[in-house]
Amino acid sequence: MTTTEARLSTAAQPPVAPPVDRTARRTALEEAVLPAVVALLVAAIVGDILILTFGQSPGTVYRLLLEGTWGNAYGLGQVLYKATTLTFTGLAVAIGLRAGLFNIGAESQLAAGGFVAALVGLLLPAGMPALLTLPVYLIAAAAGGGIVGGVPGVLKAKFGAHEVITTIMLNFIVLALLNYLTAAHLKVEGSLHTAAIHSGALPRFSSYIEPFHGSAANVVLFIALVTAIVTWWFLFRTRRGFELRATGLQPEAAEYGGINVGNVWWRAMTLSGALAGIGGLNFVLGYKHYYEDSFASGAGFLGIAVAIVGRNHPLGVVLAALVFATISQGGLAVNAVVPKQMVDVLQAVVIIAVAASVPEVRRMLRKAR
Amino acid sequence: MILFAFLAQTLRIAIPYLFAASGGVISERAGLIGLGLEGYMLSGAFCGAVASYYSGSAWIGLLGAMAGGVAMALLYAVTAIRFRGDQVVVGIAINLLVIGLTRFFLRLAFHSSSNSPRVPGFGAENSGTGFVALASNPLIWLGIITVAVMGWLLYRTPFGLRVRATGEHPAAAISVGIRVDRIRYLAAALSGMLASLGGAYLAFDQHQFSAEMTAGRGFIALAATIFGRWDPLRAALACLLFAAADTLQIQLQGTQLIPSQFVEMIPYALTIIALAGVVGRAVPPAALGKVAE
Numbered sequence: 001m002t003t004t005e006a007r008l009s010t011a012a013q014p015p016v017a018p019p020v021d022r023t024a025r026r027t028a029l030e031e032a033v034l035p036a037v038v039a040l041l042v043a044a045i046v047g048d049i050l051i052l053t054f055g056q057s058p059g060t061v062y063r064l065l066l067e068g069t070w071g072n073a074y075g076l077g078q079v080l081y082k083a084t085t086l087t088f089t090g091l092a093v094a095i096g097l098r099a100g101l102f103n104i105g106a107e108s109q110l111a112a113g114g115f116v117a118a119l120v121g122l123l124l125p126a127g128m129p130a131l132l133t134l135p136v137y138l139i140a141a142a143a144g145g146g147i148v149g150g151v152p153g154v155l156k157a158k159f160g161a162h163e164v165i166t167t168i169m170l171n172f173i174v175l176a177l178l179n180y181l182t183a184a185h186l187k188v189e190g191s192l193h194t195a196a197i198h199s200g201a202l203p204r205f206s207s208y209i210e211p212f213h214g215s216a217a218n219v220v221l222f223i224a225l226v227t228a229i230v231t232w233w234f235l236f237r238t239r240r241g242f243e244l245r246a247t248g249l250q251p252e253a254a255e256y257g258g259i260n261v262g263n264v265w266w267r268a269m270t271l272s273g274a275l276a277g278i279g280g281l282n283f284v285l286g287y288k289h290y291y292e293d294s295f296a297s298g299a300g301f302l303g304i305a306v307a308i309v310g311r312n313h314p315l316g317v318v319l320a321a322l323v324f325a326t327i328s329q330g331g332l333a334v335n336a337v338v339p340k341q342m343v344d345v346l347q348a349v350v351i352i353a354v355a356a357s358v359p360e361v362r363r364m365l366r367k368a369r
Numbered sequence: 370m371i372l373f374a375f376l377a378q379t380l381r382i383a384i385p386y387l388f389a390a391s392g393g394v395i396s397e398r399a400g401l402i403g404l405g406l407e408g409y410m411l412s413g414a415f416c417g418a419v420a421s422y423y424s425g426s427a428w429i430g431l432l433g434a435m436a437g438g439v440a441m442a443l444l445y446a447v448t449a450i451r452f453r454g455d456q457v458v459v460g461i462a463i464n465l466l467v468i469g470l471t472r473f474f475l476r477l478a479f480h481s482s483s484n485s486p487r488v489p490g491f492g493a494e495n496s497g498t499g500f501v502a503l504a505s506n507p508l509i510w511l512g513i514i515t516v517a518v519m520g521w522l523l524y525r526t527p528f529g530l531r532v533r534a535t536g537e538h539p540a541a542a543i544s545v546g547i548r549v550d551r552i553r554y555l556a557a558a559l560s561g562m563l564a565s566l567g568g569a570y571l572a573f574d575q576h577q578f579s580a581e582m583t584a585g586r587g588f589i590a591l592a593a594t595i596f597g598r599w600d601p602l603r604a605a606l607a608c609l610l611f612a613a614a615d616t617l618q619i620q621l622q623g624t625q626l627i628p629s630q631f632v633e634m635i636p637y638a639l640t641i642i643a644l645a646g647v648v649g650r651a652v653p654p655a656a657l658g659k660v661a662e
Binding site for chain 2: 102165
């Protein structure tokens, strides 16, 4: 009797697990990719309309855009440079969102990271090899961004102050502070940038590959890719990463499961700020070798777009960073024919369309299943 | 006399904040985060300048400004309400969108990437910054009246009650027959209209539109909304406080007493302090940023 029951109960669980899993995976992939596809289509239509109002042919403009970005080494170098910064700010926003926190402060965290790195660079003795100084710069940039990101994290954990508002307000405060420090104390006369750092500057690609001449792409690109991999490993393969994601999915349940949600919050915001801060190295260490006021302009906000379109997954972030860098550089390529601000409009349209289609696509897929 | 000049300048600077913060209060009390205020203002400034330029009348310009602000606010509302898009993401995107659109159409309409030609505004030309210029600008009066009307609307009318219910507990509001989505659309449109008047004030005051001329004023208005704890009158007082700080900074320019950057920080620092609850906690409407269902 009992054995029959046991046999029945095992028989009642048919081995359908693998097919279900595959369907679920496919649905998850569709859920992740469809909104981006929809958004790019909507952006293309809006772009057509804008180009036509300016009396130009969309085909010509889009061809110019592609030729000016992926069509030659210089354009490609500029795209890779912009994508490097966007990867860092995108990862920063994505880590925050995985923890259920909206970091709008990547803009000032990026600037603070670059600023602190440049400060350290001015203090380091000249002629030290890059291999020795690189860890120092990484720590400096991460500390600069991490502090700016950590403050809203602590305010959230201790007082429940909403991180969206505090990070926005801190953007203004920190950028004003950096502007003051640069303008009043550190600038080279007649400019708004500091003196050049003494040692540890990283080479641009153009010093190895001649066609990249004049483009800003540099070896920080590889640091960005490694950072993306480490971020993936942290999020999906470590206990702290699991705690972070659990908190983001359902803070009450995470708390009940024994996770200290407050700690996760301030740690996630600090980490998020540190990631954005390291992005400052792309400009300071790889490109200009000094800190310049407002070098970050826009890259922090675009990081939000990159994270959203990349669905908060490190791989998605890298791909989305390439897309947004292409659009952004493409604006300069078409500026002779249509105003380059067209691409600002397109970027905003992509963000709005993704935000609008994510819940819609999810509902459709759930219904279809 | 110095005091009077100080107050007059404070009021001049405060008017755009007053309009936008009033819009911020109504939007957030209905549960819609007011992150797009900057965009509504900029859209209002541009459309106001264009309408004023082509019609030759600042009053028509005002209608154009309101249309521009409401259009952007409705885009935000449709995305956030009908499509349930994340309010923070969409709000930020609206600002980027308006910066791009205004610059694009600035080049299309006026062949310039920085500013429009001179457009008609209010008041006598070259009347300076004194009392006459102040009192002859209808937008100054409208701004002051707006604060009173908003207080009345929010606390003394059925519409205001519904707005507050929608922002605090949409499910309860639905259960007593309030059409929550419609209230949110109305609140969004109203907020876009009010913020656009703030933008139009800026454009008419300078008799031209220049790219990104709102320069973060929408975010100061959002700060005032929060610092004023989502109450029209307190938010207006916060606007006056922030404007007084601006005025002080302008007056102190050249004296090297305090670097201007530190005065710029005041509204933002005060808002963070208010949110952290050092002097009385600022508690937002319960359903702020949430989908109503």
